[in-house]
Amino acid sequence: MHRPSILRTLVCLVVLGSTASMLAAPPGPVDWVNPLIGTASGKIGYGGTMPFVTPPFGMTDWTPQTRQNKISVVSYNYDDKTISGFIGTHQPAIWMGDYGYVTLMPEIGDLKTTPDERKLPFTHADEIAHPDFYSVRMDAGGGKQIRSEMTATERCSYMRFTFPANTPSRILIEASRAGHAGSVHVDAANHEITGYNPDRMDAHLGPAALKNFKGYFVVQFRQAFQKANTYGMDDAQASHARGAYAGFAPSTGKQVIELRVGTSFISIEQARENLKKEIPEWNFEAVRQALRDKWQAKLDRIGLQGASDEERGTVYTAAYHALLYPRIFSEYGRYYSAFDDTVHQGESYTAYSIWDTFRAENSLLTLLAPERVDGMITALLQNYREGGWMPKWPNPGYTNIMIGTHADSLVAEAIRKGFHGFDRDLAWKAVYKDAMTPPDGDTTRRWADREPHTPYEARGGLTYYKELGYIPTDKTAEASSRTLEDSYDDWCVAQVAKALGKEKDYQFFLHRSLNDRHLYNPADGLMRGKTSDGKWAAADAGWTEGTAWVYTWAPLHDEAGILELMGGDAAYNAKLDQHFAGGHNVHSNEPSHHYGYLYDFSGEPWKTQAKVREIALAEYAGQPVGLDGDDDCGQMSAWYLFTAFGIYPVNPASGDYMIGSPMFSRMSLRLANGKQFTVIADHNSSANVYIQSATLNGKPLTKPVIRYEDIMAGSTLHFVMGPETSHWAANWRAQAIQ
Template identity: 70%
Template sequence: MRKSLLLFVIAASPMFAQRDAVSYVNPLIGTEKSALGYGGTMPFVTPPFGMTNWTPQTRQNKISVTSYNYDDATVSGFIGTHQPAIWMGDYGYVTVVPQVGPLRIAANERAMPMRHENEKAQPDRYSVILSAGDHGNLRAELTATTRCAMFRFTFPSDITARVLVEASRPGVAGGAFLSPRAGEISGYNADRMDSHLGPMKLPNFKGYFVVQFETAPLKTETYGMEQTGDQASRGAYAEFAPGSSLLMRVGTSFLSVDQARENIRREIPGWDFETAAQRLRAAWNEKLSAIQVEGATDAEKSRLYTALYHALLYPRTFSEYGRYYSAFDDQIHTGESYTAFSIWDTFRAENSLLTLLVPERIDGMITALLQDFREGGWMPKWPNPSYTNIMIATHADSLVAEAFRKGFHGFDRELAWNAVYKDAMTPPDGDTARRWLDREEHTPYEARAGLTYYKQLGFIPTDTTDESASNTLEDSYDDWCVAQVARLTGREEDYQFFLHRSLNNRSLYNPAIGLMNGRKSDGTWAPLGSSEDTLENRSRAGWTEGDAWAYTWSALHDQAGLLALMGGAAAYDSKLDQHFSGGHNVHRNEPSHHYGYLYDFGGQPWKTQAMVRSIAAKEYAAGPGGLDGDDDCGQMSAWLLFTALGFYPVNPASGDYMIGSPLYARITLRLANGKQLQVEAENNSATNVYIQSATLNAKPLTVPLITWEQIQAGASLHFVMGPRPSTWASAWRAAPIVAKVSQ
């Protein structure tokens, strides 16, 4: 064999083939309870932003319980789920269960043992070998499209094969029906686990499904349908010959059974499992390959690309080929829609990441929020798929302002102004008659709880409203966002009004302790509370899932103002030192995500560089237990991705990104406009975390930030790294906000 031919053969062999981005993704990261986290993600098989996510089901999911947990040793089915996060509920789901032997309907009875060494989880497919006891093994494989899934089941050869389709659990309305079409089961599930957390009654809501088999069943039957009430589990099953290798397609819809069938026709028209899986893999590779990294180990690439996979799951598509069901007026409309906006989490960095990676979707996402406003009266804060009143403030204002700031134009800008103006000026129904407790049930839409007092006093009192201090601080940021929308739509008077009101955060600064502090109605300081308090007590003291330390730096738009309140840069940096050394930085919860980057404002950027490196190393790993907390619809992952790039959007609606310390020797971001951002970190290592010098397009960079415009123009950002702090960018200061009251 000629030498050149031999080299070609070696290079073409699987051992030497270049790995694609999908091969580094490990969807099991974050599924195991560990010292780092509690297992809040699931190994979803779905395209980016898929409407229905498919996962093996190791336990019955509900609010605070996900369908899959790595610690479990059995699989009770495969669920088409819409549960976006562990703290949220599911809705309109359907479960399919392969089984042999006696018909077993209850989840604990139908569960089959599995071992993780016989499990393979990827974004484009999932496979597992399940034990069928004395009959040997049952192999299950699945792949998916935006609204559909395809399964391949290989059954033991000595016993009748069965596929059970669970339409609804006990206590849930729903049912399955045997279609007059050969080899088809259809039905619906009307469950919304979060329905008690919001004001909407949705009598028309249903999650529809159609199940089609390539091979005609020997027998089909329904079960539970004859029982009255909702106390029975309902569904259907189909039986097949022993040893069957069975292909099955499942379509889902929120419009109708006919639309679920149409979704199958559009998305999986044939019966070729491998082709369907290859298409899904190509869809993921197209998005994942937008980031290329050099100088990273395989484990680091797994951590990085899994974070990117997580960041591209939400918000989820909620429209079906030009139509969508609205969970805000219970009607079907024409247009494009999205849901699962975990906005209190994702406004911080996840949304900013999407503007870079999938700008083609931003107009549709903003339009979806504006449609919710038009149909339900408000933009939502956590739609799942309707109002849930979970978390605080109206950070959809930030998403709208960021879209304006970054030049997106494919949405109704006048409607956007009306939506953010209502958020800022209209208190929720019964505002002064309620404390607006965390996850209070059956309330009107919360919007900005306590806005009545905020407008009168400049803060929300702790003795009238729960989570009042956090609300005051986050409302101030949202006011700044509304001001930006006013400015960019030519409303100068409104701009000045909201810019001035955005400084209300300063009213909570208590100089005696150097921290933000809730106030009572008479203006006196409220008890500060502590991180050791229960969530209820912290809420009464004014805080949302945190304390004064977690919220003192939370006014994303006014760090220069806070620096002045604290007495200057030295005092500001010293207080940050106390925050970190005192164990107050809780990275698994979002209010502190920008804190590591704040030394940039205080003239000590080398501390930012060391801190963000430390957080990245401590809070993220490549195994099933490698995520602190849950991913919160991409926000935890977005923090890591931005940190890997070397910058972070402290104020996401500003278009500025603060410089940190890039994690790798070189990382390249391919932009949708055909250009790219290349970040090089010369001499980068685990110890060389400090920036010695920096250039942008070969010109000295002397400020610790890069802008949206610089990124979009395509750029080369070059750092020289070293083992010791340097004075690079230490002279930079952010300009304080100066606002006047409109006359």
């Protein structure tokens, strides 16, 4: 299915009754976004995405609910045929849980409270999905239809439901599901239903019991109720879902019920205040236009020429996905902290999938949303102050998912790129603790993946890492991967120390960042785990979601060192050839994301040029099934965007961007400093993937790398492409850490 053209989009809007004011809006990049990309399973894979209506980094996302979400299941799946609600969700990824959510559903006929009872059939032909607007017609039976429309603000939603004539209508509000003691209250005099949901689906993963956690909501109706009541509230054990409904008298014509929903993690009063600030008037079109303008302002910074309609949709949808996370978690100067269960003054963010996003997503945000970076780093440092550590995967508190302390990379990258709006001394204390303080019970726990009710994991096995120079597979789970990723984090801590003038610490951590080399096994030319007695472990021992093939090149900071260990260019390239030929490169999972770019380090950049084009073609498309692997809070999408530009941050904290093969004839990025970074690729095509020559600002570029400063200066990177390999940049080599 190709992404519809702008003309077809506008026609669809007319058919489905969009307003004249929206039709008058000039087309732009937002029109190319297809939020359904990644929502279906098929030949490419399954992206686990949802068609969110929300602004960039919105606190609450709004989506139709075709299935009950939980850990490993998201609310919307393209292959489903029915809708059971419209949910304000905070679930950031398929393998994470939701928390503090609220669900609404229009109904006619008898009261139906369970998802199976209330679900209604729909078809994709009756569905419109845009970042600023979602609409669907559902079959309510007996030849009757209910139309549902949604738009949103940062913390709120505006919904509009159109019911058939001469039919009593009802809006159901589900505050919480079975087993969770949520609460709901009806205030008919003020046309308002309020409540809260205390559910945190992944509460078992973190160390903290959050007694004060609740997701609060306020639902305000434009029309007066004919009848309203609660349900499930008399069940003390909460074995039934708890919620409320508002009923409305029938109308001789189609009846339109409008409502607005405010959400908060502070209080019902704050949810009401959020509504007052964000949706002060009953004007659906104005709210939608404001949301459209926010997306347009961001997406319009990316210029694109030489792309097909489908490719254009893939590019701008990737940007949409990348601009969703991390999400804002503060409410006009205050925020609830899931790290000490208290409300604080300040700005906060959550949903950092850092093990995934430190690789490219965070680097993209430094270019596409630099105004957010200081606040995002500050939020991590606040988490450190409130809970004792920077988190690795807050949702919204500690979850102990994945390995390493890659917040160290985010801090190092922000400092390397000159961001100053956070406390650098506090940042040093946070990264130093990550690197030097083992977690509680470090030598008595295995730190198994998603082990429930453990203390914060930090760098599990750090005790052994400090003593032996590696983490032994017989003592700590995922030890081999941990050793390699901790080595990279040590390099990042070294960079923070250097920037702050801590020369002794810089040298210490720089030297310790070479611990990755302790796992190199010359017998098979791959990394391999070791046991506590210094012996080689089994080849498959100690890896995280991968194998030795996936992790051998994992030390992002030490590719030149790995090349030396392997015996030079020829051996390094031959091993990479084996990696790809053997099917070891699993792009749907993040440890493989930089592998296509590694030939840049070893004198065969033309192989990088062909490989990254091949991966992009195989793993991405402008279709519901157009994303392989969970998008992981924008990381999959960020990889595609960088690759489309022809660059990629193999070591994100270094400020270096390795050269790949630009996918289009011209791409540009309008920077926050008013300048523009431009990539031009003459003679570009699906066959002309090889760089014949390159210039940077008119001067010959003879190495396959540019720097952050080159981008921020508003440079022009100009390539001449061709169908044959060339020896452009074949003589460049990176310096190994000594």
